[in-house]
Amino acid sequence: MIFAVLRLSIIAFILMLIVYFFLSAWSRSVRRGKLAEEWDEEVQTGDRDLFIEQGLAEYDTSLRRKLILGVFVVPYLVIGVLVYVVNFL
Numbered sequence: 060m061i062f063a064v065l066r067l068s069i070i071a072f073i074l075m076l077i078v079y080f081f082l083s084a085w086s087r088s089v090r091r092g093k094l095a096e097e098w099d100e101e102v103q104t105g106d107r108d109l110f111i112e113q114g115l116a117e118y119d120t121s122l123r124r125k126l127i128l129g130v131f132v133v134p135y136l137v138i139g140v141l142v143y144v145v146n147f148l
Contacts, residue, residue, distance in 0.1 A: 071134060079130045086127060089120045 083096050094114040118124060 071138075072131075074132060075131050078129065082130060083124075083127055086123070087115065087118070098117060 093109060094111045095107070097114075098110050102110060
């Protein structure tokens with residue numbers, strides 16, 4: 060029994076890690092595109108690459124970036140609630 064739970068946890072963690080990396084890369088590329096679009100439409104002074112890098116540095120410390128870590132927390136919470144409801148309610 061414990062080995063089945065351990066195996067499920069390891070497989071779930073690996074899958075969540077893959078989802079996290081894809082989601083993180085996708086979100087970062089969307090942010091990069093929006094920064095490039097903002098520079099093209101509004102700023103157009105200074106170094107474009109520097110503007111994008113500074114914007115991505117701000118993004119790295121933003122709440123949105125941290126919320127992506129919910130990919131690890133939410134599935135375990137859902138599984139825990141389901142186990143509790145099925146067994147104790």
